[in-house]
Amino acid sequence: MDVRTICLGILTRGDATGYEIKKLFEEDGYAFFVEASFGSIYPALNRLTEEGLVSVREEAQTKRPDRKVYSITPAGRQAFLASLLEPLSEDRYRSPFLFAMLFCDLLPQGSVERVLDDYIAHAERKLTQLSEGNPETNGKGERFVRDFGRTMYVAMLQYLREHRSEFKAEALKAAE
Amino acid sequence: MDVRTICLGILTRGDATGYEIKKLFEEDGYAFFVEASFGSIYPALNRLTEEGLVSVREEAQTKRPDRKVYSITPAGRQAFLASLLEPLSEDRYRSPFLFAMLFCDLLPQGSVERVLDDYIAHAERKLTQLSEGNPETNGKGERFVRDFGRTMYVAMLQYLREHRSEFKAEALKAAE
DNA sequence: CACCCGCTATATTGGGCCGATATAGATCGA
């Protein structure tokens, strides 16, 4: 799922600038399963324009950089649908947190607890962020995805809270 | 969590060749939260050698490429611990599946069901793979991580099975 | 027995993507 396809998908929902596409990822609860940086979005939009899959209209603004508003073209819609129908690449989950936990026995007392608590706090923030998304604008797909995310975070938090004490006990045992 | 740090971590558990490091990712249940390709592992090991964080001994083999067995040095251990103690970068979860589900209303009948079923089958495979890892060699960290993964996959499968019918109903409704 | 597939093992290359940085005026709160 490359950035070009992601941009096309976003544009099927409505016109947007590169900047707005980036913001969608951060705010609207997409953040937990897709993301892209400016360094990939802008080149992607340029290439899509060259290929005729999107069109641009530049809105000149006084003393600001021109807003380049992108729209998906019929050819773009077709290409997007085609890419949805071919085999999806695998999900990838990369977790520096879990990797670090593998080596908890090497870490000094207390620091494992700190890492765990930070991670729990972070997951809680993510969960509330997911739950707060305005529900009235959501279609079937959005609902499915949002509830998927919520389910995962809930399960994760439950697991973390249940097992937190194991790493506290270690500190106690070491102190004896 | 760059590839160099990951390699260092693996090497704290014992010596290994680049090839063996790659295999560890695929087999030992690490696969669900870290991964690296040859194209990043080999250069990483070269640079770590230059920096004195690992050492190499070449085992010449008749008519095969030499085995280059890497060991972590004391400086390497120190550097690895230091990188575990500084702030961890965020987990990232990228899901072409969820992205595609966002656009389920654009897809032809039946194909959403197919995508869902494929995904469920795939998750089941991952779960059994995680559960099969030999448990006797596992320390505290390994157990925590493996059970974390299992918990997540179980929650995911439950959610998917509960909601699968929603996308079947659509096909039925369209057929009326 | 011949053949092919898959495994061990290293390495390179092209291209995709991230993170940081640059620019620059607008707007808003302290």
Added chain:
DNA sequence: TCGATCTATATCGGCCCAATATAGCGGGTG
């Protein structure tokens, strides 16, 4: 009024992945 934050585009270095190349060995199948 001054700094911070926001809108908005863009580039660059560097990391990383996927694919490909090489090459002999071992095992299974016809």
